[in-house]
Amino acid sequence: MKKILIAIFAISLVPNVSFAGPKAEVLHWWTSGGEAKALSVLKADFAAKGGVWTDMPVAGGGGDAAMQTLKARIVAGDAPAAAQVKGPAIQEYDDQGVIKPYNIDSVAKAEGWDNLVSKQVAEHMKCNNFTEYCAAPVNIHRIDWFWANKSVLDSNGIKMPTTWKQFNAAADKLQAAGIIPFAHGGQPWQDATVFEAVALGIGGNDFYKKAFIDLNQDALSGSTMIKIFDQMRKLQGYTDAGSPGRDWNVATGMVMDGKAAFQIMGDWAKGEFSAKGLNPGKDYYCSPTPSNNGYLYNVDSFVFYNVKGDDKKEGQKLLASLIMGKNFQKVFNMYKGSIPARLDVSMDDFDDCAKKSNSDLNAASKAGGLMPSYAHGMALKGAQSGAITDVVTEHFNSSMSSKDAAKKLAAAVKASL
Amino acid sequence: MDWLKKNLPKIVVAPSFAVILWFVYGFIAWTFYVSLTKSKLLPNYEFWGIHQYVRLWQMPRWHIAVENLFIFTILFIVLCIFIGVILSIFLDQKIRSEGVIKTIYLYPMALSFIVTGTAWKWILNPTMGIEKFMNQIGFENFQFDWLVTPGMSIYTIVIAGVWQSSGFIMAIFLAGLRSIDDEVIKAAKVDGASTFSIYTKIVLPMMRPVFMSAIVILLHLSIKSYDLVIALTAGGPGISSDMPAVFMTKMAFGRSEVGLASASAIMMFVTVSAIIVPYLYSELRREQDVK
Numbered sequence: 240m241k242k243i244l245i246a247i248f249a250i251s252l253v254p255n256v257s258f259a260g261p262k263a264e265v266l267h268w269w270t271s272g273g274e275a276k277a278l279s280v281l282k283a284d285f286a287a288k289g290g291v292w293t294d295m296p297v298a299g300g301g302g303d304a305a306m307q308t309l310k311a312r313i314v315a316g317d318a319p320a321a322a323q324v325k326g327p328a329i330q331e332y333d334d335q336g337v338i339k340p341y342n343i344d345s346v347a348k349a350e351g352w353d354n355l356v357s358k359q360v361a362e363h364m365k366c367n368n369f370t371e372y373c374a375a376p377v378n379i380h381r382i383d384w385f386w387a388n389k390s391v392l393d394s395n396g397i398k399m400p401t402t403w404k405q406f407n408a409a410a411d412k413l414q415a416a417g418i419i420p421f422a423h424g425g426q427p428w429q430d431a432t433v434f435e436a437v438a439l440g441i442g443g444n445d446f447y448k449k450a451f452i453d454l455n456q457d458a459l460s461g462s463t464m465i466k467i468f469d470q471m472r473k474l475q476g477y478t479d480a481g482s483p484g485r486d487w488n489v490a491t492g493m494v495m496d497g498k499a500a501f502q503i504m505g506d507w508a509k510g511e512f513s514a515k516g517l518n519p520g521k522d523y524y525c526s527p528t529p530s531n532n533g534y535l536y537n538v539d540s541f542v543f544y545n546v547k548g549d550d551k552k553e554g555q556k557l558l559a560s561l562i563m564g565k566n567f568q569k570v571f572n573m574y575k576g577s578i579p580a581r582l583d584v585s586m587d588d589f590d591d592c593a594k595k596s597n598s599d600l601n602a603a604s605k606a607g608g609l610m611p612s613y614a615h616g617m618a619l620k621g622a623q624s625g626a627i628t629d630v631v632t633e634h635f636n637s638s639m640s641s642k643d644a645a646k647k648l649a650a651a652v653k654a655s656l
Numbered sequence: 657m658d659w660l661k662k663n664l665p666k667i668v669v670a671p672s673f674a675v676i677l678w679f680v681y682g683f684i685a686w687t688f689y690v691s692l693t694k695s696k697l698l699p700n701y702e703f704w705g706i707h708q709y710v711r712l713w714q715m716p717r718w719h720i721a722v723e724n725l726f727i728f729t730i731l732f733i734v735l736c737i738f739i740g741v742i743l744s745i746f747l748d749q750k751i752r753s754e755g756v757i758k759t760i761y762l763y764p765m766a767l768s769f770i771v772t773g774t775a776w777k778w779i780l781n782p783t784m785g786i787e788k789f790m791n792q793i794g795f796e797n798f799q800f801d802w803l804v805t806p807g808m809s810i811y812t813i814v815i816a817g818v819w820q821s822s823g824f825i826m827a828i829f830l831a832g833l834r835s836i837d838d839e840v841i842k843a844a845k846v847d848g849a850s851t852f853s854i855y856t857k858i859v860l861p862m863m864r865p866v867f868m869s870a871i872v873i874l875l876h877l878s879i880k881s882y883d884l885v886i887a888l889t890a891g892g893p894g895i896s897s898d899m900p901a902v903f904m905t906k907m908a909f910g911r912s913e914v915g916l917a918s919a920s921a922i923m924m925f926v927t928v929s930a931i932i933v934p935y936l937y938s939e940l941r942r943e944q945d946v947k
């Protein structure tokens with residue numbers, strides 16, 4: 240009797256090795272309220288199609304901890320099926336050979352992704368010398384937005400500035416009236432965000448490309464760059480003493496409360512306003528920072544590593560297809576504050592800021608002003624963007640002269656290559 | 657059987673020894689090798705010479721980090737020992753509520769550096785901490801914005817670090833003081849020495865080994881200071897309070913520069929060895945001489 244019982248117990252321990260459907264282990268850092276809600280749309284879609292989603296969230300806004308975990312897994316030879324990686328990092332991983340053989344390319348070709356997203360977005364998603372799809376785009380964030388408190392502006396007789404000169408004049412007026420003109424969080428990535436918006440506006444679209452994509456030494460150390468640093472110095476004067484170390488959402492809170500007038504931040508700031516029940520145009524203004532049809536974009540994406548096991552490969556293909564699906568693209572972006580990467584999604588249900596973002600995207604694309612954001616890892620690899628950010632944040636937090644800053648910038652970029 | 661008995665201690669210690677040898681020294685050697693390669697995103701093993709070290713020393717950010725490390729380490733060690741010794745001497749005077757006072761001074765050590773850093777960040781913030789408090793109670797011109805001043809932010813880290821660790825140093829020195837034979841002190845008193853000279857000329861020199869342990873502990877705490885810096889200033893404002901440990905982590909994981917980060921780690925290792933090894937040697941030699 241005992242033997243039979245032991246035998247039954249032993250058999251029940253043997254795992255049920257039937258094909259359980261597509262599986263996907265997904266590493267991401269979308270753990271805060273709005274982001275988690277947005278991601279749950281994908282989880283629901285995946286489960287509805289019979290997939291098993293193993294969540295691997297690693298909290299930490301910038302993704303530092305997640306990237307560490309990811310690298311550890313890759314070095315151990317056990318990469319997750321999908322991970323939240325964007326920009327040139329995708330191609331960097333490809334150079335290490337951990338994405339071949341591009342499992343999702345067949346899905347991408349079958350669904351005709353080349354026609355569903357803009358050429359620039361498609362380029363970011365491709366590996367193997369930009370020929371095969373290895374990542375799926377989730378959204379398009381715009382970086383260069385002005386967020387302003389309507390009542391503060393109205394009661395001081397200020398309109399949303401359309402040039403940097405107008406902004407400076409408005410800021411001087413506000414400072415005289417005792418209001419903090421520019422709410423800023425003094426963290427390196429925020430300094431970099433403001434810097435690239437200023438650079439796009441003052442330098443122009445071609446200059447941005449020359450300096451931050453081509454890394455041309457003359458552009459990085461020349462007179463235009465000095466003018467950009469001058470404007471950064473002016474912006475520093477418009478911030479308050481508590482700015483170093485402040486988080487971005489605390490700065491947004493200052494604008495919402497009317498303590499400060501303006502903030503330069505990407506469109507995820509919209510989520511803060513919406514969470515407080517504020518409406519664009521009625522309680523706050525959203526408008527692009529002054530530029531000539533420029534648009535700094537950040538495309539979040541999931542990259543699909545080389546995994547073993549048919550169920551995992553099926554999971555990747557299903558996930559890729561769902562990410563590019565119309566339902567996910569619409570609902571996710573409505574929750575997250577960005578706009579769909581897929582071109583044929585109707586914008587009717589989105590709010591005014593998102594609609595503006597979409598129309599600006601098309602206008603910028605036609606005018607040649609659609610630029611990848613360097614501060615958010617879309618234009619450059621980590622080493623170069625980090626070197627630029629070091630100089631920008633050092634200049635912003637000291638009394639370094641613009642000339643020295645420009646020289647340092649060119650030298651730092653050269654040393655990091 | 658006899659052989660087993662004779663060598664049992666060695667056999668028992670052998671596994672841990674092997675583990676430490678491999679995981680600590682083996683991986684230090686691995687890091688050294690990676691620092692000689694061109695590793696960017698992930699480690700790769702192609703030899704590249706000492707280019708990473710050349711690149712490292714050309715980075716202004718590294719220079720700032722090293723300078724900060726020296727400032728922090730020297731001030732941290734000197735202040736912690738000074739405050740620790742004074743507190744322990746006062747506590748050694750057989751006062752009444754010694755146990756309670758000792759516990760109070762030791763409490764900060766129980767906090768993690770992250771908690772210390774965050775709490776001091778709020779205290780030192782000019783818009784909500786000490787400066788605001790002093791302004792509110794009437795000292796309108798009081799300014800204490802070291803935290804947000806690029807040149808002074810490193811000193812705020814010293815303040816928070818010293819607050820956390822002096823209690824521990826006090827406890828170590830108190831234990832050392834307690835182990836000194838009363839007879840020596842009595843003899844000195846009979847010879848007419850004042851309390852001050854008893855302490856400076858007799859007791860403290862007798863506590864050399866305690867000084868050594870205190871310095872070693874503080875040195876290692878200071879080299880390791882990553883969480884305190886991240887919590888208190890995040891390396892800022894800008895990059896003015898950057899430290900080698902923060903630099904190393906940011907380079908390795910945030911910036912895909914694994915080779916550069918390994919080079920910085922080896923530099924930290926070399927710096928620590930350059931101080932500890934001669935000190936150890938001289939202390940152990942002194943013991944040999946005394947023997």
